[in-house]
Amino acid sequence: MLIEIYLSDLKKQREAKQLNDPISNSDSQVAVNLASRTYAIEINPGLLNQLSNALAGFVSDDHVILVTDNNVAELYLETVVSQISEIAQRVDVIRVSPGEESKSISVCDELWQRMVDFKTDRQSVVVALGGGVVGDLAGFLAASFARGIRFIQIPTTLLAQVDSSVGGKVGVNLPGAKNMVGAFWQPELVLIDPLVLETLDEANFRAGLAEVIKYGLIMDVGFFESLEASVDLIGKRDPVALTQSIARCCKCKAAIVEEDERETSGRRAILNYGHTYGHAIEAVFGFGRFLHGEAISIGMTCAARLARELGMVQDFFVARQTELFQRMQLPVDCPAERHDELIASMKHDKKVARGELKLILPVRIGEVVVVAAPEDQLILDSLKN
Ligand SMILES: NC(=O)c1ccc[n+]([C@@H]2O[C@H](COP(=O)([O-])OP(=O)(O)OC[C@H]3O[C@@H](n4cnc5c(N)ncnc54)[C@H](O)[C@@H]3O)[C@@H](O)[C@H]2O)c1
Ligand SMILES: [Zn+2]
Structure with missing residues (x-):
């Protein structure tokens, strides 16, 4: 009763x-204040179409390695690459298969080698465009390559936007042991476009x-x-x-x-x-x-x-x-x-x-x-x- x-x-x-008060908090920027530095999470509908502005100050004439999966690439890669290309010196794209299997040491092994082929150095920046799988994998590549290079997250699933892209945990799975190898590697910036959720399956x-x-x-x-x-x-x-x-x-x-x-x-x-x-x-x-x-x-x-x-x-x-x-x-x-x-x-x-x-x-x-x-x-x- x-x-x-x-x-x-x-x-x-x-x-x-x-009627009166759907959600009342309307901030579109969240600061993450860590002991060593502060970084911003920007949340804005349409942000994916304003990347050259949003990334200004973070990418300027730099070498970018953009990591994504094939599903996200079909939907958003062209837009994202064309905008980053306006401000970067060079954009190299790494596409992985969608799904948890890509968060593995064997995929890392292949991608570390590709990063060498791309002449990646400590001035390069890794940009993750995708869900938690891409974010964790790309973050781990950034954390481990050349003892750590810069990293930016553009999360595209709801889980990645509210959880995995915030907090700096990156890593891959071992057989039978999820997220067993990894690092704390904080991004320099997190860019969230809620409009990309329109294409996410129910x-x-x-x-x-x-x-x-x-x-x-x-x-x-x-x-x-x-x-x-x-x-x-x-x-x-x-x-x-x-x-x-x-x-x-x-x-x-x-x-x-x-x-x-x-x-x-x-x-x-x-x-x-x-x-x-x-x-x-x-x-x-x-x-x-x-x-x-x-x-x-x-x-x-x-x-x-x-x-x-x-x-x-x-x-x-x-x-x-x-x-x-x-x-x-x-x-x-x-x-x-x-x-x-x-x-x-x-x-x-x-x-x-x-x-x-x-x-x-x-x-x-x-x-x-x-x-x-x-x-x-x-x-x-x-x-x-
Ligand atoms: N680092 C952390 O703190 C943390 C926290 C929670 C979860 N995780 C990890 O996150 C992973 C799960 O992430 P997830 O749920 O985002 O799964 P996911 O990355 O596999 O994405 C789910 C599916 O959605 C597709 N997709 C992504 N964005 C899309 C879009 N905008 N439109 C259409 N399709 C889209 C992907 O290609 C994939 O097929 C797990 O590996 C988990 O361990 C990490
Ligand atoms: Zn969870």
């Missing part, structure tokens, strides 16, 4: 908000929304409420709603990265809300069955249920979180089978410190805490729908 009353209240609030777009909602849940209740009020606009990929949401996410991630640039203080751990469950779901059911965002949407739902069992949140928290995922057409139900394997996989997560499994659990919308995992039975129960 309480939940029903609460939800109907929420509906009224949502309707009122939709599944990848929705999966990116799981990370967007995550920021609201872990640290920004006002943003969570704005998302509740803007589901329709965001679902339609309205450029204004997307720009404001992406900026808010980048602000959230920048704030955490500023506090814990190299993942030493533990602060960055809150970004992993739902991820211990989610990584296990990806590993056990195969990376083809769920996109990462879908797996963490299920993972955050399980984490919320566990928190409820532990008395950390009430029923209405779980209902409210679940409702937003469902309205954004994200899955919340864990498959009914292989739960023992999921638990085993969670215990093997690389975030397990000295054998002790820690979980990020919510205490209210906008706040999560790190806790030692309770006994297996409670975790098993949280997997059940």
